[in-house]
Amino acid sequence: MRFRILFIFIICLGFFSCKKDASEEANTEIIPEDPYVVPSDSIPERTSASALNLDEYQLFIDTTKTSVFYRNLDSVIISEEKKHQNAIFKLVELKKYKDQFLFYEPCDGTINRYYISNEAIDIYGKHENVSFELKDFMIKAGNQVLFRDKRDRSLKLKEVNEVVLQLKYGEDLAPVYVTSVKNIAQFEMLVNNCLDKKVREFDEFQE
CATH class of the missing domain: 1.20.5 (Single alpha-helices involved in coiled-coils or other helix-helix interfaces)
Structure with a gap:
């Protein structure tokens, strides 16, 4: 038992x-790794948009400067310029990647644009369009242009090279690189073509 x-x-x-x-x-x-999350070590391929299947997720540097992504940006700016004919500066945001300035077409939102007149700065960007009133004067000091808004925050434009400026607005926001809307054809574009899938934004840019 x-x-x-x-x-x-x-x-x-x-x-x-x-x-x-x-x-x-x-x-x-x-x-298994989510196929719609951009790996942190992703290296964008330099190629033309026409060489890729844009019905699939792609992360690449568009070298053509004539693709649908450029045409979309041009179309948006043409429409906005009609509303900002008095703007002294009409600017598009750039990113710096491997010591090269280029545009970044994000998965979520659009490339930021800035229209600066003596009266206001209008910012069109990722999630919303905002406008801040400026005092009606401008100071030029060396390679910088200085404004102040109604809340006494400074807006600075500093020359980086012949076609690139650094824009700094207030103390809370990090400076960004910008160029005139007239210079769009001079820069390549890093595209995060995510379609209707939400993926992490590319974040390997230099300050």
């Missing part, structure tokens, strides 16, 4: 041990 009880105990112990091992194996199973 004792041997029979011992035998049953050993069988039960083996069963629970196998169940535990299977559970631990399931818990340590490697979950």
Whole structure:
């Protein structure tokens, strides 16, 4: 009788041990990487948009400067310029990647645009369009242009090279690189073509 009880105990112990091992194996199973999340070590390919299947996710540097992405940007700016004919500066945001200035077409939103007149700065961007009133004067100091808004925050434009400026507005926002809307054809565009899938934005840009 004792041997029979011992035998049953050993069988039960083996069963629970196998169940535990299977559970631990399931818990340590490697979950495959989400194909719609941009890996942190992604290296954008330099190519033309026409060489890619744009019905699929693509991260690339568009070298054509005539693709649908450029045409869309041109169309938006042409429409906005009609509303900002008095703007002294009509600017588009740039990013710096591997010491090269280029546009970045994000997965979520659009490339930021800035229209600066003596009266206001209008910003069109990723999530909303905003406008801030400026005092009606402008100071030029060396390679900088200085404004102040109604809340006494400074707006600075500093020359980086012949076609690139650095824009700094207030103390809370990081400076950004910009160029005139007339210079769009001089820059390539890094495109995060995510279609209707939400992916992480490319974040390997230089300050």
